[in-house]
Amino acid sequence: MKLNVAYKEQFETRHIAPNEQDTESMLKIIGVASLAELIDQTVPKNIRLKKPMALPAAKSEYEYLNKLRQTASKNKVFKSYIGQGYYDVIVPAVIQRNILENPGWYTQYTPYQAEISQGRLQALLNFQTMVLDLTGMQIANASLLDEGTAAAEAMFMQYSLRKNAEAKSYFVSEEVFPQTIDILKTRAQPYGIKLIIGNHKTVALTDDLFGALVQYPAGHGEVYNYKAFADIAHQKNIKLTVVADLMSLALLTPPGEWGADIVVGTTQRFGIPMGFGGPHAAYFATKEEYKRSMPGRIIGVTIDKHENYALRMALQTREQHIRRDKATSNICTAQALLAIMAGMYATYHGAKGIKAIAERIHGLTVLLSTALAEFGYKQLNENYFDTLKYAVGDLTNPLHSESLNNEFNLNFDGEFITISLDETTRLHDIETIVKVFGKVKAKTLHDIDLESLAKNVESVIPTELQRTSSFLTHPVFNKHHSEHEMLRYIKSLEAKDLSLCHSMIALGSCTMKLNATTEMIPVTWPEFGGLHPFAPVHQTGGYMQIIAELNDWLSEITGFAAMSLQPNAGAQGEYAGLMVIRAYHQDRGDFNRNIALIPSSAHGTNPASAAMAGMKIIVTKCDEKGNIDVADLRAKAEEHSANLSCLMVTYPSTHGVFEESIIEICEIIHQHGGQVYMDGANMNAQVGLTSPASIGADVCHLNLHKTFCIPHGGGGPGMGPIGAAAHLVPYLPGHSVVDMGNEKSISAVSAAPWGSASILLISHAYIAMMGAKGLTNATKYAILNANYIKARLESHYPVLYAGANGHCAHEMILDCRSFKTFGIEVTDIAKRLMDYGFHAPTVSFPVAGTLMVEPTESEPKHELDRFCDAMIAIRNEIADVESGLSDKIDNPLKNAPHTVAVITDNDWDKPYTRQKAAFPLPYVALNKFWPSVGRVNDTYGDRTLICSCPPIEEYEFDVLV
Template sequence: MTSSNADDSAPAFVDRHVGPRASDVAHMLATLGYDDLDALVGTAVPAAIRSSRPLDLPPALSEDEVLAALKERAAANLVRTTMIGQGYYGTATPGVIRRNVLESPAWYTSYTPYQAEISQGRLEALLTFQTVVEDLTALPVANASLLDEATAVAEAVALMRRASKVEGTVVLDANLFGQSLAVAQGRAEAIGQTVVVADLDGGLPAVDGPLVGVVVQQCGADGRLVDLAPVVAAAHERGALVTVATDLLALTLVQAPGEVGADVAVGSAQRFGVPLFGGGPHAAFMAVRAGLERTLPGRLVGVSVDVDGTPGYRLALATREQHIRREKATSNICTAQALLAVVAAMYAVYHGPAGLRAIAERVHASACLLADLLVTVGLGAEHTQFFDTVRVAVPGRANAVVVAAAHRGIDLWAPDGDHVQVTCDELTTPEHLRLVVEAFDEAVSPVGTQAVIATPAVVVDSPQVRPVAYPRSTGYLTHPVFHAHRSETGMLRYLRALSDKDLALDRTMIPLGSCTMKLNATVEMEPISWPQFADVHPYAPASSQAGTARLAGELETWLAEITGYHAVSLQPNAGSQGEFAGLLAIRRYHRARGDEARDVCLIPASAHGTNAASAALAGLRVVVVATAPDGSIDLDDLRARIAEHGPRVAAIMITYPSTHGVYEEGVRTVAELVHAAGGQVYIDGANLNALVGLARPAELGGDVSHLNLHKTFAIPHGGGGPGVGPVAVAEHLAPYLPGDPTPGGQGGNAPVSGARWGSAGVLPISWAYVAAMGGPGLTRATSVAVLAANYVAARLRDAYPVLYTGPGGLVAHECILDLREITHDTGVTAEDVTKRLADYGFHAPTLAFPVPGTLMVEPTESEDLAELDRFVEAMLAIRAEIDQVAAGTWPVADSPLRNAPHTAASVTADEWTHPYPRSLAAFPVASLRAAKYWPPVRRIDGARGDRQLVCSCPPVEAFAE
């Protein structure tokens, strides 16, 4: 790549991405007592960890050049009509949803809804998603999405293992989609779960010992539609649980898993309006019968009330306790695709139950008509019971059929040389059916009879509704939300009303420590909706995905250069999955060397909750290493743990900079101690935003790291997903990276997600970010992120002590504000401060992590000085309110802090009995009178929500006064 900006030290995009202007940087440096940015960074970042060379990346491109380069890569992808199926389907995203959810910063820049009061819109949307899944599966509890169908199947295997509490066997249907089989088998092997793959047509196989569970695919990989009742009955008779991998669209017509007594249902909501995206991101789902809800992985939205008794949505205990339970967690936490779940939920709201059923009837009718038409050329469907997929036996001619169809602009699926499958979806037309039959006739008939006349209106009429095998017996989607928004005007206003309840980056900085809520630039976001990236099936021929392959290869090369590692896999579709993939690589490495006894993973007490859970999922035993008083790893305790477990030490997982927000000078010593014991060093890349261009994890002694593209590399968080967590490894671990789940793909290792590049659809975002920033730009971003964190820390230090500092009394890219003494003296808690910040129009910092009673603040490089000062003003004003409590002016129980957040209804009520004025409640600083965010609910009762778990949309009457 070349650029007209190649000689410009500050290309235009870098100046757009980095918030503070040159004069602002000078002011911030003066506040800190430094002459220039290099001097500040030189003090904050220990010389021992600094990289010896700058980033060797292509020169930065302008925004126009970035778009031109992406268009060139997109043009190398070939978009054909996809009739491949295998869990991925063509779908029409309604324009009002595409424009106002998928492409709206109000939705894609929001953070995981841990602060419920300022997340009511997306929580309602996620609750709607859960209700769609619960209704269609006929099971009472569903989670707020999982990563993809393949990992959902694997999660179901783990759930059945947990729920059964016995050692035994899980039977996997041989007719599961190939990617689901591969991921489930790999995950099961890691945790020591025995699995057997069997054709369930002939009943359940005999197994040694107890039968823990069975996973059956309702609409099989070969297109067969299964009668679930006999499978469920046979499994229950043997004391096993049953998971049904199902299809939400099919469930509008066919028997629901819950109708026949299944315990668990999983699948993908992709065909509910979510583009193919080359394999992801897509929202998977899991629903369970009563009694299994506390074993659910991932996030769960429930309903509680606020202090005034108004219903309010919140993430339930099952979500939050994942951090608390660490290695005993039911999942490694970051297992959601919130943005895509919202799209799927709104697709159901847009179409309603009648609309969804009509789409399903049209899909089924198209498949039936295709089967009839094939008879006219001497062929027929191999199965008589199907929903959307027709399988045809064409001995020795499968490839010829696929080629003939491709010449007509259609991709079909050939599972082997003797069969071709055709999957219909909501985009299938009579013309598509005619072309498919032509392709079969041309490839199979010795003379090419061309029995189908070229006039589709005459021969291939619109398909008529046909009865489906094993029909559904229960209703679904009866809640008013699925009937109230039929017009586009109504739908538009509903989406706007939901987003208006939330605080996202389009309204305010989100100063969450360790989450790096930086700019998601429009130039980075725009290409993901281009058809060449959005409408490609992951199983399309390699020649059809050449553009994505080129883009992915370039991004892998750039990430390897940035981290110093030898190889990178983009497959993990969340940071948690990147952790898992990295630990699996370590485990495989040890086993290949005969070191099977190495099963201990050392994890510092301050580590992210995902670390311990990921280690457990990878079959490793967690041993905690103490934290020293300064927040670093306690080297004496590390030596003691190594002495205790030496020959069994597989790895240590460390976060650098540490979760305490400092550059630890002893990181190389940690690596040397673990290496000397024969272990590997995993460096969690969650805080890579503080290293890019300054230091490389591999040069610190790391053997493997995962990176969060949804943090450091500008992919937006989307309210809790999509995420991308590539895994980067040293050369000796490269052979142990995840394998390609695509049929015929490379690599013999088990994959960790269902597609070769995981969430391929959002990779153009990070590609554009790196291409537009260039090496110097990325380094400047890191330096300004360090400057911003230290500026905020310095401005707030007198009001809120900064818990940990590193060299020169400086922090890294984030700082921890210690409120424990304030709480001891006044009763005002860190949580009170987070709720009061909502009245000031701010999302809260990270609460109580990694230290209870604290707030962790990460301003990022993208926030300008005015926004940093606005946040400082709010925090200082809150400190003044705390001082009023300390002085006895207000009791803490009836202070603006404990009563926060304040809704418009509460401050305009006829009666006001609080000892502080309404004006202070609503407008604590003058600027709020010009622009005010009104929280939709007051503080929500978390304990009540945990006691009374409500997981589906409440009746509309619940919202009546």
């Protein structure tokens, strides 16, 4: 027997689930002879790639991790005192292992189906409560992307709320972090908002200002008393946003107590690694009167149909998918996973622990200031929390050299040096810093008595700015301080949520595929997690290699000249792409080009992003088959030829079809001087078969949390990098702190230069381990799996749209509208699916009353069959209602989901059996997932809006904590 000593495991076979036998069986059901025949009949020949993608050979999981270890070693993790919004942290191990590294948390979807998302919703409600307690505000959302974009959202909310329509100016303190000012500039331009950047102590607040923004503590560390400034602003009807360091608010008077209208910031200091820039959860808190203008998701308390405590996302009519171009924000992805971690950090430490950590940070900062004063260094901040500021003149270069020799980084900002301490700082770190500062003045530690100084440290925060109000008083923050209690609390919430650990999540447009363990492992390596995004470039060689390789690979996959990896969400990528198009037109003198053509089937973020980019939206029609109406598009392109900026198009279409006319559509736009922006939401049906550039697009964003395997995290993180054709590359986003290399770059769209850099590792791993052949096969199998479901279900549910040969792309739309005539809504089907152990497909998008199904390539045939069996069984239940066998009101669909409490209740008065309710198919009994609440009452929740943990006497204690 010959032995194959060259055998190498292929990751492709781990990622793509159907085996040869299953593939053959599925092809027979579809009615094609081979996978190649299916692809040929589905993807138009005129858009197919002429040659395979030029990507490195696929690595095995073992090979990849070994190689990545070498790459990681090129990152030099020095102790960081840079600050500027990014700080080293201690991630509680119980949170790292059981949330960050746990697929039961990171593979969940956004909690639109509340009944099977109660654990995550409770964790996010805890986050909101934490934010409200620390900021002193009245209502908070469930996170935003990062501190800079949260500040920009606040500015636009202030702009939307202004009473004086002529007010176009916005004051920004010059002591706000530079990356935040950069994003404010980006967001201000399309609306003609004039930023007044200056000193808050000397600026004249006039009637033409609609808002103001300050940082607390300020960018260089000074803690100002802004109360008088806030009072004057309010006298002028100017709303005030405060960018506040959440950790400092354990010691400082909350902004809500001295006049803030909006408070924003990052929760990164609450146990989230720096990760070279992200992902981190920003927070946004404001007054209750502004709740309907607040961006992002809000978690609210309600009741279920049995009048039990329940949670769901509140006030969704504010959101972009409803309001489209009238939306106040285009936010689609939040940072749920990171918000959950930050909330759990507060839960684990409680008020006493958080205050102790803040006091240690402040105390060591005071000690350092006192010690350096002994060496003759004059500290410039009168009041401070964690950051010291020095003007050191000729000593700058020697201090820089000596700090690097001792493997720590300071923040060198023009003529100043700042030193920011954090949770990880200890007394021996102070000794090291003092030693370095002493050496450049020929002094040593022996010249001062550091030990005595440490015994006499007192706060320098003035009495009027010291916090006196309590925080984190709810029992949830006061019960779980031992690890056993914390572990059980985390697991109790996890058990209430359905994730990819339980079953497929066939969400159309959302691509819930395998998030492989090997792809996830490096994210928590200290070489990647411990790097500050503004660290000197000679310390970031590993990241630079990853970013360069990913840029090359994604460029090859899309056919574009280059990528920007900065946008840290899909909608952020949309916005960035449109701003790049805008900059291109304006650089050519075409300032009038502001018309965006958008098909009626477009995702809600498309018109919202276009409006944010200052564009006027013209909607184009779709025909009865769901395709773009080419004649209507041509007519509107001709009508608006002189002012045409771009077309926003999704491919394959939002209806799940490869439109045959896509090249013609792109040519029409180009003939009239416009650019083609392609929404990359459906890129999972393109990779290796076609590409945005070959179709004719000029710029496209990629949802790395869809096609390229970054997990959805229960509603974030996401990544939305954009690829651009050569003529648009000079305009890709730049950054005010880190040189991105393009003179014509638009200003930043995200706070960090490379967005949420640490999770780029996931997509890097996926591409490296799949290779060109594996990625292409993934696309083919995504199309195969979708068409198999179509073939099994189309005799039970009408499939709305299909291509020329009757096939769908990677997803399909099941039409449920006819069931409404006898009282069954698409929502009833979604809720009933929970009883079968499944999360519903996308409900009522892009067509109301439908389900959009996308299985992905990672699901095996038996899981597809389980889903199809469930859908067919539900169709039979609908038929029973239609025929009169089941009551129109009291039936399994209307009463779904059925909880264990309902099933085990002594009183069972339903006209169907408990078996029918809870175990409708044999497989369900083998591995039953129980929804933790009955159908949620959305109306009640919006009518009695509660967005923080309610007083304990109002609900059962163990439900909340």
